[in-house]
Amino acid sequence: MGNVVVFVEQEGGKPVRASLECLGAARSTGHSVIAVVAREGAEAAAATLGRFGAVKVVCLVGAPRYSPDATARDLVRVVREQQAAAFLAAATSTGKDLAPRVAAELDSTLFSDCTGITAQGGGFRIVRPWLAGKAVATLSSRAPILCATTRPNAFAIAEISGTAEVLKTQASAEGRVVVTSVAPKPGGKLDVKEAPVVVSGGRGLKGPEHFHLIEELAAAFGNAATGASRAVVDAGWRPHAEQVGQTGKTVAPKLYIAVGISGAIQHLAGMRTSKVIVAINKDAEAPIFKIADYGLVGDAFEVLPALTAAVKEIKAHR
Amino acid sequence: MKIAACIKRVPTTEAQAKIGADGKSLDSSGFQYMASFYDEIAVEEAIKTKEKLGGDVTVVTLGLQDASKELREFIARGADAGAILVDASWHARDARSTAKVLAKKIAALGAEVVFVGRVATDRDNAAVGPMIATILGWACVTEVAALELVAGKGVAKRETEHGVETVEFSLPAVITCNKGLNEPRRPNLRGIMAAKTKPIAEEPAELVENQAVVEKVELPPARKAGRIVGEGAAAVPALIKALREEAQVL
Numbered sequence: 001m002g003n004v005v006v007f008v009e010q011e012g013g014k015p016v017r018a019s020l021e022c023l024g025a026a027r028s029t030g031h032s033v034i035a036v037v038a039r040e041g042a043e044a045a046a047a048t049l050g051r052f053g054a055v056k057v058v059c060l061v062g063a064p065r066y067s068p069d070a071t072a073r074d075l076v077r078v079v080r081e082q083q084a085a086a087f088l089a090a091a092t093s094t095g096k097d098l099a100p101r102v103a104a105e106l107d108s109t110l111f112s113d114c115t116g117i118t119a120q121g122g123g124f125r126i127v128r129p130w131l132a133g134k135a136v137a138t139l140s141s142r143a144p145i146l147c148a149t150t151r152p153n154a155f156a157i158a159e160i161s162g163t164a165e166v167l168k169t170q171a172s173a174e175g176r177v178v179v180t181s182v183a184p185k186p187g188g189k190l191d192v193k194e195a196p197v198v199v200s201g202g203r204g205l206k207g208p209e210h211f212h213l214i215e216e217l218a219a220a221f222g223n224a225a226t227g228a229s230r231a232v233v234d235a236g237w238r239p240h241a242e243q244v245g246q247t248g249k250t251v252a253p254k255l256y257i258a259v260g261i262s263g264a265i266q267h268l269a270g271m272r273t274s275k276v277i278v279a280i281n282k283d284a285e286a287p288i289f290k291i292a293d294y295g296l297v298g299d300a301f302e303v304l305p306a307l308t309a310a311v312k313e314i315k316a317h318r
Numbered sequence: 319m320k321i322a323a324c325i326k327r328v329p330t331t332e333a334q335a336k337i338g339a340d341g342k343s344l345d346s347s348g349f350q351y352m353a354s355f356y357d358e359i360a361v362e363e364a365i366k367t368k369e370k371l372g373g374d375v376t377v378v379t380l381g382l383q384d385a386s387k388e389l390r391e392f393i394a395r396g397a398d399a400g401a402i403l404v405d406a407s408w409h410a411r412d413a414r415s416t417a418k419v420l421a422k423k424i425a426a427l428g429a430e431v432v433f434v435g436r437v438a439t440d441r442d443n444a445a446v447g448p449m450i451a452t453i454l455g456w457a458c459v460t461e462v463a464a465l466e467l468v469a470g471k472g473v474a475k476r477e478t479e480h481g482v483e484t485v486e487f488s489l490p491a492v493i494t495c496n497k498g499l500n501e502p503r504r505p506n507l508r509g510i511m512a513a514k515t516k517p518i519a520e521e522p523a524e525l526v527e528n529q530a531v532v533e534k535v536e537l538p539p540a541r542k543a544g545r546i547v548g549e550g551a552a553a554v555p556a557l558i559k560a561l562r563e564e565a566q567v568l
């Protein structure tokens with residue numbers, strides 16, 4: 001078996017969950033996993049990656065600012081040096097930004113947002129959604145080096161007792177694109193694409209002033225992000241980044257709770273692969289109930305406070 | 319300044335997926351098409367850039383002649399010309415094959431800035447823009463939600479999981495456009511009339527073999543039938559019980 005190079009994203013020295021899942025995806029192909037970490041905090045993150053399946057970690061150090069095109073070139077260098085059979089990154093904003101650049105440098109196509117990657121007869125078999133999950137395609141790759149991004153929440157994290165050899169290498173000089181600053185999110189809010197639990201609100205919430213009910217339920221879970229239907233994003237009640245659906249984000253959390261959302265086809269396309277779906281809607285005929293595992297017919301304004309209190313109670317006793 | 323926008327025709331978002339007879343494609347017989355959602359934003363940004371910095375906008379698509387309908391609409395909004403790289407199997411091309419053909423056309427146009435969608439809502443690749451830029455050796459900023467261009471360079475903002483990034487880049491560049499960047503305009507009557515006489519060039523698209531080979535296409539597994547746990551706040555305990563004991567997600 002050969003090598004697979006994985007770009008691991010980290011925040012303040014901690015690898016992000018989507019990248020750990022990507023390492024898990026790489027490891028399950030049976031190849032040796034070589035992780036690459038960049039940006040400030042890379043060395044602290046690198047030290048932890050053996051436990052998640054990496055046998056070797058390459059740290060790109062010495063770059064004062066993050067430059068995606070320079071990082072892509074560094075990744076290509078590692079892929080070539082390691083004679084890797086594949087390059088993987090998590091389908092996060094950063095991973096989706098880097099992977100097509102790496103693929104193009106390698107004259108390989110990109111398989112985006114994959115939900116399955118397996119080694120097969122010297123090559124790879126890839127599973128990925130089409131039409132925002134309305135169909136599922138199985139593909140094989142004729143690319144010289146498989147380049148793919150992995151969908152958050154689709155792969156298991158490998159937790160083993162390994163240690164990885166850590167190599168430090170000088171990052172390339174800045175390219176044509178440089179990140180000059182990052183304005184951190186208020187209170188470290190979880191992103192809807194990554195969170196294991198998503199609580200989404202729709203027009204049934206009646207106005208932006210009532211979304212604290214959604215936020216409070218999300219906060220009670222502790223590991224939940226808040227989402228929204230397009231109707232409430234277009235109305236300016238919620239930020240664009242929260243929109244779930246065919247023209248928003250596609251999410252696949254362990255638990256998706258849709259509150260006051262009717263279940264239009266474009267919304268369903270963005271959340272139908274969630275493991276468990278709960279719908280809360282006052283209209284028993286709402287289409288969202290057709291896709292929900294558990295439906296609760298009722299007024300969001302009565303149900304949400306009760307549900308939030310019940311979740312809080314459970315979390316407090318653990 | 320030469321400005322280009324790339325648009326892809328995709329099935330409308332109402333489209334239901336039906337598997338083609340070969341089991342390796344989607345049955346397109348019931349599809350209606352539209353310019354991909356984010357491409358509307360890309361064309362709008364191209365027109366706004368022209369209005370600010372001068373120049374002209376060419377809207378490019380790799381697809382069928384039918385795309386002249388969408389291209390005329392964009393010309394009516396303020397673009398100057400359209401170009402169709404004709405290929406009946408445009409929808410079956412992989413990201414690399416698409417990007418190679420578009421990159422060549424963009425180089426031939428002499429464009430200095432190219433606007434594309436964040437993602438085309440059919441294959442959801444989100445790859446063609448940065449691939450075009452990499453092939454051409456240009457800068458690329460993806461998922462742009464705010465943009466300021468001046469001669470030779472620009473500053474963009476993009477939303478990421480850890481916050482809003484401010485990104486500086488040099489021209490020439492490919493910008494992939496996200497929701498929030500602008501509100502696409504409607505064409506006015508004068509624009510619609512003027513668009514009737516504007517040029518839409520057609521040329522055959524070069525063939526570039528796919529590296530992504532489709533083995534099969536299926537409908538997603540049907541979800542297990544769910545159930546209604548009850549009505550109103552009184553049903554909350556039943557919901558909690560189901561989430562804890564059956565689904566084990568709480």
Ligand SMILES: Cc1cc2nc3c(=O)[nH]c(=O)nc-3n(C[C@H](O)[C@H](O)[C@H](O)COP(=O)(O)OP(=O)(O)OC[C@H]3O[C@@H](n4cnc5c(N)ncnc54)[C@H](O)[C@@H]3O)c2cc1C
Nearest residue numbers: 202203204229230231245246247248260261262267282300
């Ligand atoms: C090109 C295109 C792209 C699109 N992309 C997306 C997308 O990405 N994401 C997306 O979400 N939509 C998208 N849409 C829009 C989609 O078609 C729907 O219009 C939208 O999802 C509706 O949002 P909603 O469910 O919040 O509102 P509505 O459809 O108005 O539903 C509100 C629901 O709230 C319920 N309700 C009302 N009051 C209460 C209460 N007190 N308690 C509980 N329930 C209550 C109602 O019964 C109803 O079911 C797109 C549409 C188009 C044309």
Ligand SMILES: Nc1ncnc2c1ncn2[C@@H]1O[C@H](COP(=O)(O)O)[C@@H](O)[C@H]1O
Nearest residue numbers: 324325380434435437438443444445446
């Ligand atoms: N066939 C095509 N013709 C013109 N532009 C395209 C085509 N395919 C992709 N693009 C552009 O690239 C963007 C991203 O597409 P994709 O990488 O396929 O998600 C689209 O929003 C378009 O702007």
